[in-house]
Amino acid sequence: MLELIKNTIDFLSQPSISLTMILVAFPFVFPPTEKFDVWHRKLKLHKIWTKQGGLIGLVFITLYFFLGFTDEHFSLILKKPDNVPIIFIIYSVLFFLWLSMYQAYENDKRMAAGEPVAEYYPAKEKVLVWPDLVFIEFIALILMTVFLLIWSIALPAPLEQAANPTLSPNPAKAPWYFLGLQEMLVYFDPWIAGVLFPSLMILGLMAIPYFDRNKEGSGYYSFAQRRKSIFIFLYGWLVLWIFPIVVGTFFRGPNWNFFGPFEEWSVAKVVALSNVNLSDYIWVKMLRIGLPSNPLIRESVGIVFILAYFGVIPIVLARGKLRALLEKLGPIRYGLIVFLALAMMLLPIKMYLRWTLNLKYIIAIPEAFFNI
Amino acid sequence: MADNERKSLGSRITGSMVWTSIFRTPFPTTRSERLKSILNNVFLHLHPAKLSRHAVKLKYTWCMGGLSFYLFIVLTISGILLMFYYRPTVEYAYTDIVDLSEQVPMGIMREIHRWTAHMMVITVLLHMFRVFMTGSYKPPREFNWVVGVLLLTLTLFLSFTGYLLPWDQLAIWAITVGTNMARATPFLGHEGPGAALLAIGDINLVTMSSDVRFALLGGRFVGESALLRFYVLHCVALPFIIMIMMSVHFWRIRRDGNISGPL
Numbered sequence: 001m002l003e004l005i006k007n008t009i010d011f012l013s014q015p016s017i018s019l020t021m022i023l024v025a026f027p028f029v030f031p032p033t034e035k036f037d038v039w040h041r042k043l044k045l046h047k048i049w050t051k052q053g054g055l056i057g058l059v060f061i062t063l064y065f066f067l068g069f070t071d072e073h074f075s076l077i078l079k080k081p082d083n084v085p086i087i088f089i090i091y092s093v094l095f096f097l098w099l100s101m102y103q104a105y106e107n108d109k110r111m112a113a114g115e116p117v118a119e120y121y122p123a124k125e126k127v128l129v130w131p132d133l134v135f136i137e138f139i140a141l142i143l144m145t146v147f148l149l150i151w152s153i154a155l156p157a158p159l160e161q162a163a164n165p166t167l168s169p170n171p172a173k174a175p176w177y178f179l180g181l182q183e184m185l186v187y188f189d190p191w192i193a194g195v196l197f198p199s200l201m202i203l204g205l206m207a208i209p210y211f212d213r214n215k216e217g218s219g220y221y222s223f224a225q226r227r228k229s230i231f232i233f234l235y236g237w238l239v240l241w242i243f244p245i246v247v248g249t250f251f252r253g254p255n256w257n258f259f260g261p262f263e264e265w266s267v268a269k270v271v272a273l274s275n276v277n278l279s280d281y282i283w284v285k286m287l288r289i290g291l292p293s294n295p296l297i298r299e300s301v302g303i304v305f306i307l308a309y310f311g312v313i314p315i316v317l318a319r320g321k322l323r324a325l326l327e328k329l330g331p332i333r334y335g336l337i338v339f340l341a342l343a344m345m346l347l348p349i350k351m352y353l354r355w356t357l358n359l360k361y362i363i364a365i366p367e368a369f370f371n372i
Numbered sequence: 373m374a375d376n377e378r379k380s381l382g383s384r385i386t387g388s389m390v391w392t393s394i395f396r397t398p399f400p401t402t403r404s405e406r407l408k409s410i411l412n413n414v415f416l417h418l419h420p421a422k423l424s425r426h427a428v429k430l431k432y433t434w435c436m437g438g439l440s441f442y443l444f445i446v447l448t449i450s451g452i453l454l455m456f457y458y459r460p461t462v463e464y465a466y467t468d469i470v471d472l473s474e475q476v477p478m479g480i481m482r483e484i485h486r487w488t489a490h491m492m493v494i495t496v497l498l499h500m501f502r503v504f505m506t507g508s509y510k511p512p513r514e515f516n517w518v519v520g521v522l523l524l525t526l527t528l529f530l531s532f533t534g535y536l537l538p539w540d541q542l543a544i545w546a547i548t549v550g551t552n553m554a555r556a557t558p559f560l561g562h563e564g565p566g567a568a569l570l571a572i573g574d575i576n577l578v579t580m581s582s583d584v585r586f587a588l589l590g591g592r593f594v595g596e597s598a599l600l601r602f603y604v605l606h607c608v609a610l611p612f613i614i615m616i617m618m619s620v621h622f623w624r625i626r627r628d629g630n631i632s633g634p635l
């Protein structure tokens with residue numbers, strides 16, 4: 001029985017399956033439109049953001065880690081001192097997600113009933129910082145200090161063998177907060193996964209206040225008033241940020257192969273890599289004439305595909321579904337938003353192309369280090 | 373001496389000449405003294421004297437910004453203590469770290485520093501998440517959100533540069549993985565797209581010993597000069613910049629009308 005559960009979890013943890021589940025569930029759990037909201041409520045998913053929902057979630061995660069700590073393979077990974085923060089991060093990200101959604105749903109209910117939000121009356125009342133705030137800060141500070149002291153006494157900081165530039169560990173992992181980027185290296189070259197995507201993340205985050213011109217929902221928790229912006233942010237935060245970190249930490253073993261949490265990290269695991277470039281598919285497999293020597297002709301299909309993805313889709317959307325957005329925000333903001341959104345979609349697209357077609361590169365010009 | 377004239381120890385201290393010379397207001401008991409105690413103290417005056425009730429509630433801000441700042445202070449103090457013992461050279465770095473836990477009395481300073489650093493990354497991320505979920509980046513706080521994103525980036529870089537200093541296998545390989553990506557920077561890395569375009573005649577300007585990775589490491593691989601560079605970045609340059617950005621951040625919180633609210 002226990003074995004069956006563990007094997008099931010191992011199976012479901014594969015990025016291809018877990019990501020699909022997350023992506024399918026996402027719009028139903030965080031409905032971006034009224035239509036999805038109808039389904040959200042029909043499926044009773046709004047119950048997640050109640051006290052019972054939170055409690056059930058807590059029990060499940062704790063069971064998961066309990067299972068992990070009692071398992072001979074998973075516990076090895078969980079007990080690595082530098083992985084302990086990831087356990088905190090999983091708990092705290094989910095807890096605070098719940099806490100903010102819980103308050104948002106309470107406020108949405110109030111507003112639907114024509115009442116002001118929970119923060120409204122307290123906001124009118126002024127209190128003195130000494131003692132009201134200074135006291136809370138003092139308590140928070142003491143609790144944090146105690147927590148850190150216990151953690152530091154209980155768990156020695158890791159120290160491995162002295163540095164040896166000739167002996168590389170397998171797997172060699174970046175610090176946990178960069179493991180998301182390292183995970184993206186599976187699907188993209190370093191210039192995208194390590195340079196372009198992080199830069200876009202930073203710039204995209206900075207741009208949020210200039211893109212989101214919705215004046216409602218400022219200074220209190222709410223979801224109904226800001227569905228779309230919260231949906232996009234949570235997609236970036238949970239799917240593009242936290243999820244790859246968790247995969248990179250827990251599920252990537254020797255040779256960066258996938259290992260289910262309860263699987264043994266064996267160096268011997270061989271995964272057949274037979275990835276093929278788009279140009280190979282076209283010229284060799286379909287047309288059977290061999291690769292042209294001029295790289296631009298060779299990669300023309302991929303280049304057209306990428307240009308169409310970033311160039312044509314925004315124009316098509318501007319005439320159709322997103323016309324209202326264009327009119328509201330103007331062409332510059334509109335163009336940047338759609339570009340960033342398409343870049344955010346590029347990761348899952350490439351992942352699925354890899355899993356289904358074994359596609360290596362859409363454009364492959366290794367002569368100029370330009371592979372997408 | 374009559375009983376009612378006997379003063380408690382507490383009020384003797386707070387009434388003493390030394391105490392009153394340090395604190396510009398007496399220990400606050402009345403409303404106006406409480407207001408003044410915030411205004412007259414350089415540390416407390418980061419706060420306003422009065423705030424809306426919702427803004428001091430834990431369930432609104434989660435205290436995450438405040439905790440991030442506190443963790444930064446813990447990191448500064450424990451970091452200074454570590455600097456007394458640590459020498460950033462290939463010869464000594466590793467053994468100094470070993471000595472820290474084996475020779476130094478109460479040697480948990482390294483643990484405190486490392487776990488606090490992890491914790492700070494977490495609290496800063498959660499703080500950003502809170503600010504988003506309360507919509508607090510909306511006008512007039514747009515720019516402070518931008519400053520916040522810079523603070524997040526700086527926090528990650530601080531943590532990353534510190535990761536190399538123990539000079540063990542974990543350290544150099546994590547940094548090797550991380551900095552290898554810099555090779556592929558478009559135009560500026562020697563294996564980046566477009567780098568070949570930056571050439572005069574036949575001479576490439578961006579090579580293995582002149583690209584961004586080289587600038588970061590001070591060499592072609594993670595070695596002596598990389599250790600020194602990361603040490604200086606970690607202990608001097610980045611803390612200096614982050615402190616300036618934090619000052620801007622706190623100043624703007626006050627100028628933008630304190631903590632956001634529904635009014």
Ligand code: HEM
Nearest residue numbers: 433437438440441500508516517520521523524630631632
């Ligand atoms: C080193 C990192 C940081 C420190 C020490 C810090 C500190 C603080 C503090 C003490 C506050 C007061 C309210 C609170 O505690 O929530 C605050 C508010 C704020 N922070 Fe940060 N912060 C940091 C990073 C960030 C980041 C990463 C962002 C966003 C990307 C951000 C954006 C903001 C904004 C917009 C406010 C105003 C919130 C409001 O009025 O409700 N900060 N920060």
